[in-house]
Amino acid sequence: MQIIFDKINYVYSSGTAFERHAIKDINLTIHKGEFVGLIGHTGSGKSTLIQHMNGLIKATSGHIYFNGLDIYDQDYKLRELRSKVGLVFQYPEHQLFETSVFKDVNYGPKNLGLDKLEAEVRTYEALKMVGIGEELWDASPFELSGGQKRRVAIAGILAMKPEVLILDEPTAGLDPRGRDDILEQISVLHKESGMTIILVTHSMEDVANYVDRILVMNQGSLVMDEPTKTVFSRYKELEQMHLAAPQVTYIMNALKQEGFHVATDITTVNEAKLEILKELKK
Amino acid sequence: MIRDITIGQYYPANSVIHRLDPRLKLVGTFLFIISLFTFNTFYGYIAVTLFLVSVIKVSKVPFRFIARGLKAVVVILLFTVTFNLFLTPGDPIFKLGFLKITREGLRFAAFMGIRLMFLILGSSLMTFTTTPNQLTDGLEKLLWPLRHIKVPVHEIAMMMSIALRFIPILLEETDKIMKAQMARGADFESGGILKRAKSLIPLLVPLFVSAFRRANDLAMAMEARCYRGGEGRTKMKPLRYHGRDYVAYLILLLYIAILITVRILEGLL
Known part of the structure; x- marks a missing residue:
C-alpha cells in the first residue's frame, strides 16, 4: 500500500462567496506497481485530487499516508515526497523555460541536490526513455513540435526517478499518432520499471487500453473504484455522470441486441476483433 | 494561495447597487472622492461616514471582504499618518527629543488617515459591485464625447x-x-x-x-x-438608464446638498 487517502476533504476559498467543496470524503488506496485510471467530467475534482498526492494542496481535513508515513506530520519533508511522487500537469509543455532541452530536463534532478554527474545521467536516461533523440538535446525547447515538447516535459519529471508517476491528461491536444506514442511509452515504462502510474484522462479508449483499475469521480466524490471491465459494464451510470464506456463496448452491446452471441464486457478494439471472429467462425 | 487576492475583484451578490448603471457608479465614486477632499470638517465627515456605511450595507458585500483591500495599502497609510503627525508645525502638545506632536498635526493625521481609508473603501466598493465588462462599458460611454478631440x-x-x-x-x-x-x-x-x-x-x-x-x-x-x-x-x-438610476442620481445630489449645508452651517457657527 503506497498511497492511502483517509477521509480527505478540500474546500476552495473557504469563507467567501466563491467557496466550493471540491473534494468530499475521499477514501482510497493505491498499491505499489498499479496502473490506475482516474476519470470524471470537467470540474469533478480529478486535478484537485491528484495535487493532494504530492502535497501541493493541503487537505482541509483528513490524512494522507505515503509509504506508511503521514505526509501532514510536522517533520515530514514535502520536497522529498515531491521527488517520489512525480506529477505531470496538464499541458506540461507550458512549463518549459530553459535554453536547451537537456538543461530543462536537468532542472528537476539538479533541484534534488544530486551531484552533477548523477543528475546528468538521470537526464540522459529520461530523455532516452521518452524517445527524444540526441540531435535535439541542444535545441531550444521552444523550437520543438507539440508532441516533442510534451515528451520533454514528461522527461523532466521522469529524470527525478519517482516511485509514482501521475499524469494529468497527457494526451490532450495531441494528434492520434502522438497520443499512441506517449501512451505506449508510459505502458512500457510501467512494465519495465514497475513504477506505479496514475493516468487522469477524458478518453475512455485510453483507460480501456492500458489500466487495470478505474477510479470515477463525480462532483467531488469518488463514486466507483473497480477493475476496468466492471466499471465499463456499468456504462448506464457513467452516462448519468456525462461519461461513457469506450465506443467499442456500445458496438458489442448493439450486436448482442441484434442476436449475435458475443460477450458485452469488451473494452478494446483488439478484444472485439477476436470476439467477433470467434462468433463468425461458429 | 494566489486566489485570495481581492483588489479589483467582483463580488457577486443580488443588491440594488449591483444592478445600478455603471456610469452612475463611476460618477458617484468620482463625486464621493471629491467630497472627501473638499468637506474635511468634523461634521462633514460624519455625513460622509454615514453615506459610505449605508451604501456598503445596501450593497450586501460583507464588510470584512472590503476591508481586506485595506491591507494592501496599510504601509502607505501608516507612512502618511506618521509624517503628518510629527511634521506639522503648530501648537505642541507632546515632546520627546526632536519629535513633537502638535494639535494641528494630530487633527491633520486623523483626517488624512480617514480620507485615505474612505478612498480605498469607496473605490473598491465600486469594483466589488461592478463586473469589469460593465465598468469599461460605462467608461466608454462616459468618455464618448471625447472622441471629437x-x-x-x-x-x-x-x-x-x-x-x-x-x-x-x-x-x-x-x-x-x-x-x-x-x-x-x-x-x-x-x-x-x-x-x-x-x-x-x-x-x-x-x-x-x-x-x-x-x-x-x-x-x-x-x-x-x-x-x-x-x-x-x-x-x-x-447601457440604458432605469428608474432606479434616476433615484440614485437624486440621492447623490441630496448627499452633495447635505454636505454643502453642513459646510455653510459650520461657517455660521
Whole structure:
C-alpha cells in the first residue's frame, strides 16, 4: 500500500462567496506497481485530487499516508515526497523555460541536490526513455513540435526517478499518432520499471487500453473504484455522470441486441476483433 | 494561495447597487472622492461616514471582504499618518527629543488617515459591485464625447477590458506554473535575495511565453471575427438608464446638498 487517502476533504476559498467543496470524503488506496485510471467530467475534482498526492494542496481535513508515513506530520519533508511522487500537469509543455532541452530536463534532478554527474545521467536516461533523440538535446525547447515538447516535459519529471508517476491528461491536444506514442511509452515504462502510474484522462479508449483499475469521480466524490471491465459494464451510470464506456463496448452491446452471441464486457478494439471472429467462425 | 487576492475583484451578490448603471457608479465614486477632499470638517465627515456605511450595507458585500483591500495599502497609510503627525508645525502638545506632536498635526493625521481609508473603501466598493465588462462599458460611454478631440475612446476601453480580463487568467496561470515547478523540486521560499530572484526564472519565463501566446491567440480570434475597431459597432447589452438610476442620481445630489449645508452651517457657527 503506497498511497492511502483517509477521509480527505478540500474546500476552495473557504469563507467567501466563491467557496466550493471540491473534494468530499475521499477514501482510497493505491498499491505499489498499479496502473490506475482516474476519470470524471470537467470540474469533478480529478486535478484537485491528484495535487493532494504530492502535497501541493493541503487537505482541509483528513490524512494522507505515503509509504506508511503521514505526509501532514510536522517533520515530514514535502520536497522529498515531491521527488517520489512525480506529477505531470496538464499541458506540461507550458512549463518549459530553459535554453536547451537537456538543461530543462536537468532542472528537476539538479533541484534534488544530486551531484552533477548523477543528475546528468538521470537526464540522459529520461530523455532516452521518452524517445527524444540526441540531435535535439541542444535545441531550444521552444523550437520543438507539440508532441516533442510534451515528451520533454514528461522527461523532466521522469529524470527525478519517482516511485509514482501521475499524469494529468497527457494526451490532450495531441494528434492520434502522438497520443499512441506517449501512451505506449508510459505502458512500457510501467512494465519495465514497475513504477506505479496514475493516468487522469477524458478518453475512455485510453483507460480501456492500458489500466487495470478505474477510479470515477463525480462532483467531488469518488463514486466507483473497480477493475476496468466492471466499471465499463456499468456504462448506464457513467452516462448519468456525462461519461461513457469506450465506443467499442456500445458496438458489442448493439450486436448482442441484434442476436449475435458475443460477450458485452469488451473494452478494446483488439478484444472485439477476436470476439467477433470467434462468433463468425461458429 | 494566489486566489485570495481581492483588489479589483467582483463580488457577486443580488443588491440594488449591483444592478445600478455603471456610469452612475463611476460618477458617484468620482463625486464621493471629491467630497472627501473638499468637506474635511468634523461634521462633514460624519455625513460622509454615514453615506459610505449605508451604501456598503445596501450593497450586501460583507464588510470584512472590503476591508481586506485595506491591507494592501496599510504601509502607505501608516507612512502618511506618521509624517503628518510629527511634521506639522503648530501648537505642541507632546515632546520627546526632536519629535513633537502638535494639535494641528494630530487633527491633520486623523483626517488624512480617514480620507485615505474612505478612498480605498469607496473605490473598491465600486469594483466589488461592478463586473469589469460593465465598468469599461460605462467608461466608454462616459468618455464618448471625447472622441471629437481625437481621443481613441473605444480602443482605450477595449484595452482596459482585455487587461482586466487577463488578470485572473494570469494569476491562475502563475499558480499552475508555480505548482508545476514545485513538482520538479523548485523552492521559491528559502535562500537569500539573489537565490530567490534566480528561483523565479522558471516561473517568469513560462509566464511571459504564455502571456504572449494568449495575446496572439486573442488577436487572431478577434481578427477572425472581423474586429476592426469601434467604428459602427453596436452593443449586445446597450447601457440604458432605469428608474432606479434616476433615484440614485437624486440621492447623490441630496448627499452633495447635505454636505454643502453642513459646510455653510459650520461657517455660521
